[in-house]
Amino acid sequence: MGDLFAAYPIFGAFGVTLLLTFFSAIGATILGVVVVILRVSPVPLLQKLGALYVNIWRNTPLTLIIIAANIVMIVNLGFSFSESFSRDNLIWAVIALSVYHAAFVCEALRSGVNTVPAGQAEAARSLGLTFSQSLTLVLLPQAIRGAITPLGNTLIALTKNTTVATAIGVAEISGLQKTMMEDRPDLFVVIVLIVAVGFVVITLPMGLLTSHLSARLGVRR
Amino acid sequence: MKLARITLAAITALGASGLAACGSGSPASTAGGTAGGGQTVKVGIKFDQPNMGLKSGSTYEGFDVDVANYIAKKINVTPEFVEAISSQRESLIKTGQVKYIVGTYSITDKRKVDVDFAGPYFIAGQDLLVRSDDTAITGPDTLAGKKLCSVKGSTSASNLQAKYPGINLQEYNTYTLCVDALKAGSVDALTTDNTILAGYAAQDANKGKLKVVGTTFSTENYGVGLKKGDTAFCNQVNDAIKEFISSGEWQKSVDKWLGPAGFKPGEGNPPTPAACS
Numbered sequence: 001m002g003d004l005f006a007a008y009p010i011f012g013a014f015g016v017t018l019l020l021t022f023f024s025a026i027g028a029t030i031l032g033v034v035v036v037i038l039r040v041s042p043v044p045l046l047q048k049l050g051a052l053y054v055n056i057w058r059n060t061p062l063t064l065i066i067i068a069a070n071i072v073m074i075v076n077l078g079f080s081f082s083e084s085f086s087r088d089n090l091i092w093a094v095i096a097l098s099v100y101h102a103a104f105v106c107e108a109l110r111s112g113v114n115t116v117p118a119g120q121a122e123a124a125r126s127l128g129l130t131f132s133q134s135l136t137l138v139l140l141p142q143a144i145r146g147a148i149t150p151l152g153n154t155l156i157a158l159t160k161n162t163t164v165a166t167a168i169g170v171a172e173i174s175g176l177q178k179t180m181m182e183d184r185p186d187l188f189v190v191i192v193l194i195v196a197v198g199f200v201v202i203t204l205p206m207g208l209l210t211s212h213l214s215a216r217l218g219v220r221r
Numbered sequence: 222m223k224l225a226r227i228t229l230a231a232i233t234a235l236g237a238s239g240l241a242a243c244g245s246g247s248p249a250s251t252a253g254g255t256a257g258g259g260q261t262v263k264v265g266i267k268f269d270q271p272n273m274g275l276k277s278g279s280t281y282e283g284f285d286v287d288v289a290n291y292i293a294k295k296i297n298v299t300p301e302f303v304e305a306i307s308s309q310r311e312s313l314i315k316t317g318q319v320k321y322i323v324g325t326y327s328i329t330d331k332r333k334v335d336v337d338f339a340g341p342y343f344i345a346g347q348d349l350l351v352r353s354d355d356t357a358i359t360g361p362d363t364l365a366g367k368k369l370c371s372v373k374g375s376t377s378a379s380n381l382q383a384k385y386p387g388i389n390l391q392e393y394n395t396y397t398l399c400v401d402a403l404k405a406g407s408v409d410a411l412t413t414d415n416t417i418l419a420g421y422a423a424q425d426a427n428k429g430k431l432k433v434v435g436t437t438f439s440t441e442n443y444g445v446g447l448k449k450g451d452t453a454f455c456n457q458v459n460d461a462i463k464e465f466i467s468s469g470e471w472q473k474s475v476d477k478w479l480g481p482a483g484f485k486p487g488e489g490n491p492p493t494p495a496a497c498s
Contacts, residue, residue, distance in 0.1 A: 075407040085389050169392030169393060178373050
């Protein structure tokens, strides 16, 4: 086991996994909030646009999205950010992961919006608040607090889904696992255990934190 | 997702090894005897390497398939081909899910810890595949500043990158994506064993568009992977390989599958199988 850690950049590869998770989580959150605002807005066209976004990305396999990000965007259309493949692929993987998970963030937030009683929106409107005021002051704060657990689940799913980025050559842990398995079949079980334990170490705190936060911040009705 | 799949496969493989030990162990062990009587055994090959091991529809074709079929005929069994992807080859053999594997399987000391090898039946080497009109790339020394493609898990590509720091490396899950990127011009070369490259160059869709450079820079001894310690079976397979070579079938098969790409087997071919220990 020692020679595995000496011969392969295991911590570096987990670092790339964390990097992908971190930036994609930020991207997915920003996009997801935008889409949920579309979906709960009073304008039917915007609602339909939001629903379209969710249904397209939620129902497209992530592997397909990530490979398309490389083959269509880089190889065929030449949208590259730098001369280096590794940086380009990392950036496109973050974009693809963000776009895909934004659909799930949106639906998690919408489940939170649904926990807010309809009377509150009516009360906000009767106080004279505009749509954006009632959204930012009344609806979203409660919606986010009500959506902590599903948001946490989405974050954990995102962490595990970063392994798909290996399809376009991002140097994260599941790609390294493949290399290690091919080089060192004698340590097959050890390799599987290292990767599995690594993911538990990363995702378990996320689960504990979201349970804790949802117990503390959830709005009791 | 990927990880979950691999882990599941590992668990299934581990589980199957336990089952094989009590239930289905006996038929597999008798298949080693000459009196097989044409019984069906599972044989691992690659399903995705054109002209080496390729599944097209319900048939299997390629040089490795010819080798696997010849061995099966010699030991009097009917082969049933199953896919042996690179990272699972050792566990397939160890758990008895396949009797032997012929799948561009290089003999290495690390692998010998888990499995035995008969052969070699072919000596391949790492090489480069480039567009036919490319005259700039003539070997690894001319790769500085070029874009190189390979498949995840192939250490040879990363070794090259370490040796020639100017190389920009793109890795995909499959060689097909590399071939597409090469044809589209987004990478300049694809590297892996010359046999696999010749197979792609010989494909109808790529004929005339791609060529193998022809400067090998590693030696890969392809062997037939089989269960550790089964020396009697290993000797049978070795005899079959020797006959495959001496009968001229070896040359015929090489010409048929790799010849169209203008590929000539490198030095040392056809090889002499080493003695089974």
